[in-house]
Amino acid sequence: MPRRKKASPKKESKFLRNVAWILALTAVLLGSFIAGYYVGYDSAKKDIAQKAKAKEEKKLSMLKKLEESAAKTKESDISDRLKEVLKKDSKAALKEQESVGEYEDASHEVDGDVLPKPPKKEALKGVHKPTLAIIIDDVSVRSHVNAIKSLNLPITMSFLPPSKNRPNSHTLASKESFYMVHLPMEAKNFAKEEPFTLKVGDSQETITQRIAEIKRLFPNVKHINNHTGSKFTSNEGAVNRLIYALDKQNINFIDSRTIGSTKVPAVMKNYRKKYISRDIFLDHEFDKEYVKEQIKKAVAYAKEHGSAIAIGHPHQNTIMAISESKKLLGEVELVLVDRLY
Known part of the structure; x- marks a missing residue:
């Protein structure tokens, strides 16, 4: 093989x-x-x-x-x-x-040519966004209310007490869930004085009776600010009698600061109450562009201090200026004035 x-x-x-x-x-x-x-x-x-x-x-x-x-x-x-x-x-x-008998601008609210500077204050604790309260003074007739409510913003209306020329202001206020009373007080230089204006020489009894009458007319009122009042608020005795009467009715006082020498801070300190005041007047001049500039100042002040109060009046230019400033107002939280207490 x-x-x-x-x-x-x-x-x-x-x-x-x-x-x-x-x-x-x-x-x-x-x-x-x-x-x-x-x-x-x-x-x-x-x-x-x-x-x-x-x-x-x-x-x-x-x-x-x-x-x-x-x-x-x-x-x-x-x-x-x-x-x-x-x-x-x-x-x-x-x-x-x-x-x-309305006025062209708000200069009637202030004594003197120069607006008193707002007092320094600390930022509110626990507030993450600056707050701004806008008060519209002199509200007294239906057209005022309609215009303000058409803004669809939380605006505080401060009603003048009823008088011969505005008999229904308290009735209009009663239909609102929140309002203030704009109480006339004696001014140093003002010719068109309102009826029932509180005077420096008024006794405690007179002032107490007037505040009781305001409470009867405006039963839900929790806050009052002064209409004019440069002479009244610069007199410590008069302010003391007013705060005493308001305290009895559980009503807070907001100082419109119509004069730089206001005695309201000192009296509020004596009563151990928080002092709340106006920081910016919106329409000391009537021009719409001026009002818009004042709104800018109010927003800037709120950002710097945490809160601010601006006061305006129910004039067409003021209402339109607020409406046209809605984007700017979005930079702060617009609130009713009771949120600042």
Whole structure:
């Protein structure tokens, strides 16, 4: 039987090398394919994510534009409605103003040419956003109320007590959930004095009776501020008699600060009561642009001190200035004045 020839070592080695090269090449190709697959997958994944992100950003941008457009439309609608209210009430308001004897500006509130500077005060504790309270004084007729309420803002209305020319001011106030009373007090230099104005020489009994009458007319009143009153509030004895009478009726006093030498802070300290006062007058001048600048000052003061009180009057320019300053007022929290206690 013939013997089988053994393969030579050289041929076996060459065969093994060829197999090894083939396997190595296969591994390289397979690895490249796998790597390419994953690289392509990641690239595609990133591309899809980028496209999705771009689509979402475009969507958000469109929504933002729609919201801005809606806001502008709403603001325009509110402004138009306000103008319509003012226009609608203009004849009635003119008639009311003639009978009431309103003033062109608020200079009647202050004694002297220079407004007294607001006192320094500490920022309110626990308040994260500055607060601003706007009080509208001299409210006494329906057109005033309509105009203020058309602003759709938390504005504090301070009603003058009823008199011959404004017999229904207390009735109008009774329909509001919150209001103040703007109490006439003696001024140093003011010709158009209101009926039943408190005088420096009034006795404790006279002042107590007047405050009791105010409480009867305005049963829900919790806050009173002074109408004029530069002479009255600069007399410590008169202020002491007033605060005593108000304390008996559980009514707070807010100093309109119609004179720099007001004695209200000293008296309030004696009674261990918090002193609250006006910081900015909005319409010491009648011009609308002036009022808007005063609103800026009020917002800046609130930001610096944590809170502020601004006082204006129910004139058309004041109402329109507030309406046109809504974006600016959004930088603070607009509140009713009782939030500052």
